[in-house]
Amino acid sequence: MKNLFKPEMLKVLIGILTFLLVLKLVWFVVQITWLSALDIDQQEDQSSKSLYYRVKLTPNNIAAPQKVVHQTTKKIAGSIKEIKLLAIYNASDIAVVTVEYRHKSKVLGSGDIINGFTLEGAGSNFAMFSKNSKNYKVMLAKNAKSTSTSSIVKTVPTPKTRVKTKKPLGEVTNEGDIRIIDRSLLDHYADNMEEIYKNIGIAEIKKGKDLQGFKINFVRKDSPFAKLGIRRNDVVKSINGQEITSYNAAFGVYKNIKNVDNLSLVIMRGKEEMELEYEIN
Amino acid sequence: MQMVKKSAFIILAVWFSVLLFMPKAELYYTLEKTLAEQDIKLNEQSINEGLFSLSIKDVTVYVKGIALAHVEELDFFTLLFYSSLEVLNLQVDEALHAKVPATTKEAVFTHSLLSPLSVSVDANGSFGTVEGQANVLDKEVRIDFVEVGNIGMIQPYLKKDEKGWFYEKSF
Numbered sequence: 001m002k003n004l005f006k007p008e009m010l011k012v013l014i015g016i017l018t019f020l021l022v023l024k025l026v027w028f029v030v031q032i033t034w035l036s037a038l039d040i041d042q043q044e045d046q047s048s049k050s051l052y053y054r055v056k057l058t059p060n061n062i063a064a065p066q067k068v069v070h071q072t073t074k075k076i077a078g079s080i081k082e083i084k085l086l087a088i089y090n091a092s093d094i095a096v097v098t099v100e101y102r103h104k105s106k107v108l109g110s111g112d113i114i115n116g117f118t119l120e121g122a123g124s125n126f127a128m129f130s131k132n133s134k135n136y137k138v139m140l141a142k143n144a145k146s147t148s149t150s151s152i153v154k155t156v157p158t159p160k161t162r163v164k165t166k167k168p169l170g171e172v173t174n175e176g177d178i179r180i181i182d183r184s185l186l187d188h189y190a191d192n193m194e195e196i197y198k199n200i201g202i203a204e205i206k207k208g209k210d211l212q213g214f215k216i217n218f219v220r221k222d223s224p225f226a227k228l229g230i231r232r233n234d235v236v237k238s239i240n241g242q243e244i245t246s247y248n249a250a251f252g253v254y255k256n257i258k259n260v261d262n263l264s265l266v267i268m269r270g271k272e273e274m275e276l277e278y279e280i281n
Numbered sequence: 282m283q284m285v286k287k288s289a290f291i292i293l294a295v296w297f298s299v300l301l302f303m304p305k306a307e308l309y310y311t312l313e314k315t316l317a318e319q320d321i322k323l324n325e326q327s328i329n330e331g332l333f334s335l336s337i338k339d340v341t342v343y344v345k346g347i348a349l350a351h352v353e354e355l356d357f358f359t360l361l362f363y364s365s366l367e368v369l370n371l372q373v374d375e376a377l378h379a380k381v382p383a384t385t386k387e388a389v390f391t392h393s394l395l396s397p398l399s400v401s402v403d404a405n406g407s408f409g410t411v412e413g414q415a416n417v418l419d420k421e422v423r424i425d426f427v428e429v430g431n432i433g434m435i436q437p438y439l440k441k442d443e444k445g446w447f448y449e450k451s452f
Contacts (some may be wrong), residue, residue, distance in 0.1 A: 251376070
């Protein structure tokens with residue numbers, strides 16, 4: 001105790017405290033002069049919403065009979081109608097089929113289960129499923145013709161034939177008022193983003209620092225994008241009801257694009273607002 | 282000898298006090314501000330200051346407003362002559378899985394005064410295990426794959442020599 005109150009010790013103690021104070025002050029000056037005191041956070045985009053889906057109603061206006069209600073309840077339990085057969089590979093020891101279920105392609109082998117149905121085997125143009133000791137025969141989808149001719153392999157495929165199955169890319173066709181986009185084309189661009197920018201240029205529209213939307217810079221002639229009917233200087237306002245005013249909104253559309261059956265694109269061409277409709281098959 | 286002891290004590294005290302009073306959170310906010318200028322924003326759940334470290338938990342990385350990655354924990358550690366940044370459990374958004382490895386379990390970036398012009402990195406994840414170095418003097422990055430995992434999506438950017446796959450880039 002005596003030592004602590006020695007004038008020399010007090011001097012040292014005061015010296016240390018002064019030094020710490022000076023150092024703290026230096027950091028404080030650095031902090032208020034150069035450093036940021038505020039945490040910068042990304043505000044969650046409240047405007048984004050899930051894509052809406054167009055549903056085709058019956059061509060006439062007659063109310064659907066009650067029986068239909070029963071059918072829908074059956075569907076929930078798992079209907080064979082939800083399974084669309086796209087391709088078959090049938091070898092002596094195993095059957096492999098490609099099916100479309102809930103808009104997603106799946107590859108199944110013998111014994112695999114989908115929607116409660118077990119794949120038992122396959123013929124030249126059908127697959128056999130079973131459920132609750134009942135057998136269900138699913139025929140090869142008619143609209144899978146173009147792809148299936150190359151993807152159905154009756155004998156053991158060589159690597160070459162496998163490469164061929166990946167090749168065919170669909171296109172955009174014009175059928176009256178509506179344009180039809182082949183799903184394989186859509187999937188191709190969804191998986192290869194860089195290919196999009198080879199065919200179409202998209203630029204930001206900014207007001208000061210705020211992003212207002214996106215503008216088409218160029219569309220390569222003869223590309224599928226040109227067939228969509230979009231032109232240079234078109235401003236994209238919304239896709240499937242989702243306003244495209246942020247990168248997040250655009251990315252949201254990109255992420256869900258494989259799950260949509262219809263596309264509705266609202267654009268501004270000059271002073272005119274236009275809605276372009278597409279069906280995905 | 283007394284003089285040496287006194288000098289050593291003063292240096293130690295200065296070094297310790299500099300680290301103690303360092304406004305670590307504010308330095309991190311400044312880093313956030315710099316990144317924000319490049320349209321990269323970090324949203325975090327919590328920031329904890331330690332004596333020599335700063336720990337940031339549940340960080341979501343936004344690029345141009347898009348949440349592209351999530352990091353479970355970021356740990357900065359510094360003794361001034363040795364610094365490290367540990368990135369734990371980095372998950373990339375599903376939409377980018379075709380372009381970049383989906384997960385990085387652990388990535389450690391270190392800088393030491395012994396080699397002041399380089400930063401070394403060790404990481405492991407779905408891509409395998411990598412070791413590498415960025416050299417400021419040579420303006421070069423080289424990352425070697427010690428163990429190869431799922432690198433199909435990044436293979437076009439990689440080269441191969443007798444040691445195995447590696448990534449090399451000048452900046």
